[in-house]
Amino acid sequence: GVLTILRPGLAGFSALSALALIAMIGFAGRDLATRAAPLSLSNAQLGVLGFIVLALSGSIMLAVTGGAQWPDAPTFVLVGAASAFGIAAYAALTNAMRTGEVGVVTPFRYTRLLFAMLLGIVVFGERPDAATLLGSAIIVACGVAIISQNRRIS
Numbered sequence: 001g002v003l004t005i006l007r008p009g010l011a012g013f014s015a016l017s018a019l020a021l022i023a024m025i026g027f028a029g030r031d032l033a034t035r036a037a038p039l040s041l042s043n044a045q046l047g048v049l050g051f052i053v054l055a056l057s058g059s060i061m062l063a064v065t066g067g068a069q070w071p072d073a074p075t076f077v078l079v080g081a082a083s084a085f086g087i088a089a090y091a092a093l094t095n096a097m098r099t100g101e102v103g104v105v106t107p108f109r110y111t112r113l114l115f116a117m118l119l120g121i122v123v124f125g126e127r128p129d130a131a132t133l134l135g136s137a138i139i140v141a142c143g144v145a146i147i148s149q150n151r152r153i154s
Contacts, residue, residue, distance in 0.1 A: 001135040001136065001137075001138030001139035001140075004131055004134055004135030004138060005131065005135035005136065030050065031097055034094055034098060035097055035098065037098075043091055043094045043095055043098070044091070047090050047094060050090055051087070051090075096108075106143065106147060107144075107147065110140055110143060113136055113140070117132075117136070
């Protein structure tokens with residue numbers, strides 16, 4: 001499904017397209033690590049560790065892109081607000097992944113796809129094409145099939 005959305009051919013492929021695949025591997029790894037983390041680690045500790053990894057990733061990106069510039073006051077407020085919402089969302093996600101049943105929590109993860117499409121449409125004026133819609137349907141169908149099969153096995 002992801003490959004259908006990205007359409008990795010020589011014409012439309014760029015090195016940045018690989019970031020989407022790397023990000024999905026990172027999301028899956030984070031979820032697995034969250035479930036496997038010992039209960040002695042609190043959600044706050046896991047959140048701090050997650051943001052340390054994010055800071056390291058950001059540092060690498062800054063090194064590759066040549067640095068950053070200091071934001072002006074309105075942008076600084078927006079970054080602060082985004083950080084606060086991100087921390088709250090990560091705490092909720094960590095709590096859900098640690099305490100919830102995976103088969104119940106996972107379907108809510110697919111809302112990311114919907115919100116990403118809506119954000120693209122509303123903010124960036126994008127229109128999803130047939131390949132994007134087909135790839136999204138494949139991703140959701142595979143997730144539903146895996147969840148259904150896990151429920152039958154259990």
